[in-house]
Amino acid sequence: MKSIVILISGRGSNLRALLDAVADPALAVRVAAVISNRPAAAGLDVARAAGVPTAVVDHREFGDRQTFDAALAECIEGFGAELVVLAGFMRILGDAFVRSFAGRLINIHPSLLPSFPGLDTHRRALDEGVRVHGCTVHFVTPALDHGPIIVQAAVPVLDGDDVELLSARVLAAEHQIYPLAVRWWAEGRLRLEEGRVRLTPPADVAPVTLISPTVV
Numbered sequence: 001m002k003s004i005v006i007l008i009s010g011r012g013s014n015l016r017a018l019l020d021a022v023a024d025p026a027l028a029v030r031v032a033a034v035i036s037n038r039p040a041a042a043g044l045d046v047a048r049a050a051g052v053p054t055a056v057v058d059h060r061e062f063g064d065r066q067t068f069d070a071a072l073a074e075c076i077e078g079f080g081a082e083l084v085v086l087a088g089f090m091r092i093l094g095d096a097f098v099r100s101f102a103g104r105l106i107n108i109h110p111s112l113l114p115s116f117p118g119l120d121t122h123r124r125a126l127d128e129g130v131r132v133h134g135c136t137v138h139f140v141t142p143a144l145d146h147g148p149i150i151v152q153a154a155v156p157v158l159d160g161d162d163v164e165l166l167s168a169r170v171l172a173a174e175h176q177i178y179p180l181a182v183r184w185w186a187e188g189r190l191r192l193e194e195g196r197v198r199l200t201p202p203a204d205v206a207p208v209t210l211i212s213p214t215v216v
């Protein structure tokens with residue numbers, strides 16, 4: 001049974017999707033813990049309701065990023081996870097932390113990287129008038145949101161979309177591709193080799209294009 005630790009900062013809908021996915025006994029994955037940098041993160045209640053151990057490493061209690069990162073790393077290692085899954089985790093991690101978890105640290109980002117790295121991706125996509133938006137699962141590197149891409153989902157931007165409608169449509173796609181990426185890892189199909197994603201056999205999924213706004 002492979003184990004993962006999931007890091008959150010907020011409501012935890014991706015956490016919920018991952019917990020639902022690992023409930024499938026065919027997917028031999030155990031969530032060893034859910035760790036949040038925010039004590040009030042609603043996702044902690046999602047974890048508790050599922051009987052998953054939780055921990056908080058509050059970034060506000062540390063004088064600088066390096067000491068926070070070190071405390072976070074120690075907390076993660078205490079749970080002995082093989083994969084660290086960032087699911088709405090909203091802190092930029094330092095180079096030393098990222099390098100110490102290289103190849104076993106993944107993130108989901110709410111845009112089609114390399115477009116729109118950083119924050120407020122849906123607002124920026126709407127402001128730029130793009131007609132296709134989406135989400136990306138990638139290995140985490142020190143460079144923000146520029147890690148090797150594992151899988152992406154494309155969604156249409158529809159007339160009349162606002163941030164709420166677009167973010168909900170992207171979130172529905174996130175809930176599809178993050179469990180897929182974790183499944184590939186659990187099956188031993190997904191590796192990061194010399195900075196490149198290796199998926200064997202190759203994925204047979206087309207980009208997820210959600211047409212109907214009623215999907216959300």
Ligand SMILES: Nc1nc2c(c(=O)[nH]1)N[C@@H](CN(C=O)c1ccc(C(=O)N[C@@H](CCC(=O)O)C(=O)O)cc1)CN2
Pocket residue numbers: 086089090091092093094095098107108109110118119140141142143144145146147
């Ligand atoms: N070194 C890396 N750290 C992180 C990455 C990464 O690719 N490399 N991905 C992010 C997740 N993320 C986007 O997907 C992201 C999260 C947070 C921020 C950000 O600007 N955070 C601010 C604080 C914001 C807040 O607390 O609300 C900050 O850290 O100062 C940008 C992108 C996770 N980490």
Ligand SMILES: NCC(=O)N[C@@H]1O[C@H](COP(=O)([O-])[O-])[C@@H](O)[C@H]1O
Pocket residue numbers: 008009010011012013014015043087088089090108109110118119135171174
């Ligand atoms: N840059 C990181 C980032 O913006 N991540 C995004 O935060 C949301 C968390 O929602 P959730 O807590 O419901 O999973 C998700 O949309 C995720 O892609």
